[in-house]
Amino acid sequence: MLTRNYLESLATATSFSRGEDYFRSESVGKITREGDQFKAKVHGSYPYKVQLTLKAGGTAKLKCNCPYDFDGICKHAVALGLAIIEQFGAGLKASSAASPDTSPAALEAALRTTPADVQMAFLAGLLRQDETLRQQFMAHVAPAAPPALPAPLAAITIDSISTEVYEALSDLAFDDELLEGYADDYNNYNDYRHDEDDGMLEAADEALDEVLLPHAEAVAEALHDGRLTEALRRWVGVYEGSAAATEPAADDYDLFGYEGYPAHVQARWLELLAGQEIPQLLEKKAFAAAETEAALALLAERYRAPTSVPKVPAGHTATPPGNDSPLNLPPHFAGLLHALAHDPATAARLRPLLAAVPAPDVALARVLLRVAEVLADAPLWLRTSETFAAHDATLTVQLLDRYRASGDRASMLRVLGQQREKFLYPLNSYVLEHVLPAEDEALYLAALAQRCRGNQSLADYHTLQAYWSPAQRRAFVDEQVAQGTRSGQNPLFGAELLAAENRDAELLPYLLRRNWTWERAIPELLALAARTRPDDCLDAVMERTETLLQDPLNGRGRAVYQRIASWLAALQNFEELRPPVALFAAHLYTEYQRLNALREELRTARLVRTQLVGKQHRLVVSEAEDEEVRALLRAKPAKPGRQAK
Numbered sequence: 001m002l003t004r005n006y007l008e009s010l011a012t013a014t015s016f017s018r019g020e021d022y023f024r025s026e027s028v029g030k031i032t033r034e035g036d037q038f039k040a041k042v043h044g045s046y047p048y049k050v051q052l053t054l055k056a057g058g059t060a061k062l063k064c065n066c067p068y069d070f071d072g073i074c075k076h077a078v079a080l081g082l083a084i085i086e087q088f089g090a091g092l093k094a095s096s097a098a099s100p101d102t103s104p105a106a107l108e109a110a111l112r113t114t115p116a117d118v119q120m121a122f123l124a125g126l127l128r129q130d131e132t133l134r135q136q137f138m139a140h141v142a143p144a145a146p147p148a149l150p151a152p153l154a155a156i157t158i159d160s161i162s163t164e165v166y167e168a169l170s171d172l173a174f175d176d177e178l179l180e181g182y183a184d185d186y187n188n189y190n191d192y193r194h195d196e197d198d199g200m201l202e203a204a205d206e207a208l209d210e211v212l213l214p215h216a217e218a219v220a221e222a223l224h225d226g227r228l229t230e231a232l233r234r235w236v237g238v239y240e241g242s243a244a245a246t247e248p249a250a251d252d253y254d255l256f257g258y259e260g261y262p263a264h265v266q267a268r269w270l271e272l273l274a275g276q277e278i279p280q281l282l283e284k285k286a287f288a289a290a291e292t293e294a295a296l297a298l299l300a301e302r303y304r305a306p307t308s309v310p311k312v313p314a315g316h317t318a319t320p321p322g323n324d325s326p327l328n329l330p331p332h333f334a335g336l337l338h339a340l341a342h343d344p345a346t347a348a349r350l351r352p353l354l355a356a357v358p359a360p361d362v363a364l365a366r367v368l369l370r371v372a373e374v375l376a377d378a379p380l381w382l383r384t385s386e387t388f389a390a391h392d393a394t395l396t397v398q399l400l401d402r403y404r405a406s407g408d409r410a411s412m413l414r415v416l417g418q419q420r421e422k423f424l425y426p427l428n429s430y431v432l433e434h435v436l437p438a439e440d441e442a443l444y445l446a447a448l449a450q451r452c453r454g455n456q457s458l459a460d461y462h463t464l465q466a467y468w469s470p471a472q473r474r475a476f477v478d479e480q481v482a483q484g485t486r487s488g489q490n491p492l493f494g495a496e497l498l499a500a501e502n503r504d505a506e507l508l509p510y511l512l513r514r515n516w517t518w519e520r521a522i523p524e525l526l527a528l529a530a531r532t533r534p535d536d537c538l539d540a541v542m543e544r545t546e547t548l549l550q551d552p553l554n555g556r557g558r559a560v561y562q563r564i565a566s567w568l569a570a571l572q573n574f575e576e577l578r579p580p581v582a583l584f585a586a587h588l589y590t591e592y593q594r595l596n597a598l599r600e601e602l603r604t605a606r607l608v609r610t611q612l613v614g615k616q617h618r619l620v621v622s623e624a625e626d627e628e629v630r631a632l633l634r635a636k637p638a639k640p641g642r643q644a645k
Helices: 004-010 013-024 075-088 104-113 116-129 131-141 158-171 176-180 189-194 196-224 228-244 261-275 278-284 289-303 331-340 344-355 362-374 378-391 393-405 409-419 424-434 441-455 458-465 470-484 492-500 504-512 522-529 534-549 558-572 575-591 596-604 627-635
Strands: 032-034 037-043 047-054 060-064 610-613 616-619
Touching: 004 013, 004 075, 004 424, 004 441, 013 075, 037 075, 047 075, 060 075, 116 131, 158 196, 158 228, 196 228, 196 261, 196 278, 228 261, 228 289, 228 331, 261 278, 278 331, 289 344, 331 344, 331 362, 344 362, 362 378, 378 393, 378 409, 393 409, 393 424, 409 424, 409 441, 424 441, 441 458, 458 470, 458 492, 470 492, 470 504, 492 504, 492 522, 504 522, 504 534, 522 534, 522 558, 534 558, 534 575, 558 575, 558 596, 575 596, 575 616
Parallel strands: none
Antiparallel strands: 032 037, 037 047, 047 060, 610 616
C-alpha cells in the first residue's frame, strides 16, 4: 500500500529528504487521477512530469522524465507520492474486482467438464453476434492455401521507407524557427520557451508527427485489410530509418540529450500506432495463415545473423547455410509479436522463431511467456520465467504463485532466496504472507527484519526478539539508533527500541542530541526518557525553552510556541512533575506577557488555568496550589528552579 514508509523504502535517504523538501515547499502541481494512476508536475529545476500507478500486491510504479538515473526513485517521485498521501490518504491500494479464473489451466478444466453441446451452443452464439470472431473462424476452417509463390518486388520496400524516414528525421532542426511554428496555441512564445520540459517537447513531437503519422496511418490501413506483411514492411522501415537518424540537424534546447534522438522518435512512433488502435487490432484480427507465415518470414530474414560460408576444396560443393543461425530480433517488435501471439496457430509459429534468439531481451521474453500460456506449454513457461525472474518483480511473483499453486514449496523457497534482495518490498511481503518460520527461518527473519526497518514496527521487533540472540538485538538497535541521529530521520523508533531492550540510560543522551527547534518527535522522546530521569528531562525542557524564547530570530511564531507547549504537556503526564511543570508554565505566562500566541498555546494545552476578566485571561491560583506559584506572580523571577516543598 502507498505509505510514507513504502516511499522511503524505494528511495535513497538523500532523494527522500529532497523530495520531502519539494513536497513541503508545495512544488507539486495539481494532481489528476484516473483510476489507479496519478499524474502531476513537480517544479524543480524544471517542471518535470511525474506519474504514479498503483499495482496489485500493494506496490506502485513511479515514472519521472527527469534525468535522474541512480539508485531508487527520484526526489520528484517522492514529492508526488507524499502529495498523494496527503490529498487522498495513506494506505491507497490498487482497485480490484472479483473475477473468475481465466488462466489457461482454468480454461482447459472448463473445456473438459463442460458438455460438448453446451460449448457448441455458446460458440455458435458468439459467432453470430461478433463479426471479428466470424472472420477468425472462417479463416481457420478455410481450405489451406497453396504454397505461396515468391512475391514480386514491392514498389515500396523496407529500404526505401527507411531512407525516406532517415532523411526526413535528420533534416529536422529543432530551433526557435521550427518550434515557434508549433506554438500557435500559446499567447506568448517566451512563456512557451520557459516550459521546455513540456511545451518544447510537445512542439517537437508535432514536427516528428509530420514525418511519422502518414506511415502509421498506412500501417493501420494495411492491417485493417489483412495485409500483415505490407504493414510489417513499413513498420520495419520506420524503425530502421529512425535508428539510423542518430541526431537531428539542430537541437538548440537539448530536447533529446537524455534519452537520445532515436529512442525518442521510436517511442513517439509507438504512441502514434497506439493512436491508430494498432495494438487492439493486432489482438483481435484474424490474418490468413499464409499472410502470417510471410510476415514472420520477413522478420526472420531481415534480422537473421549472417552465416559465414566455409571454404571448400576445388571440386567440392559447399553446403548452403541453414535457418538455424542466430536471430538478432530487435526488442522494438516485442509489442507486435505479443499481440499476434493471441492466436494459437501464430503462437506455434512464434515458438521456434523466438527460440532462435540467443539472448532475448526481457520484452521478447514476455512474448515467449505468452506463447507458452497460449500453447499451454508449462515447461517453456517455467524455463523462461526462471531465466528472467531477476529482471521483473511481477514475473517473479507470478513464478512464485505457479510453484505455490502446484505445491512445489522447495522451488518457491529457492526463488525467494535468490530474488528477495533484488525486489525487497514485494518479496518481503510475499515471504511473510506465504512462508512459515519452520520452512526457512533465515528467510522469514530477514523479511521480517526488513519490514521492521521499513515500517518502524515495534510489534515486528518484539517477534524478532524471540529468535535473535542478545548480540543480534544489540546490533539491530544500534543500527536504528544511528539511523535516528541522522538529519531528517525520525528518531522515535530508535528510542522505542532502547526502551524495549531496557537500555534506559541511553535515552536521555539520545534525546539531548536532537535538534529541538525542528524535531517533531521530542514529546514522544521526552515521555520515554522521563520514565527513569524525570528531573533531568524537565531541566532540559526549561533550559531549551528559555534559550529559544531569548532568540528573536528562531524563537518566535505560533509553531515555536506549540512545540514548547507539547514538551511541557508530555512531562505533565508524570504525576511527580505536575507541580514543577505548572510552576514553569505560570512563569512563562507572566514573564512573556507580550507573546499572546504563546499564552494562548499554554491555555490550549491546559498547562495554566485562567479566568476571563473583561477581555483578558488572568492566571488563576487556587488555595490548594503550591505557594511557589503565588510567589512567582508577585516576584516574577527570571528563571525559576525547582524548590523542595
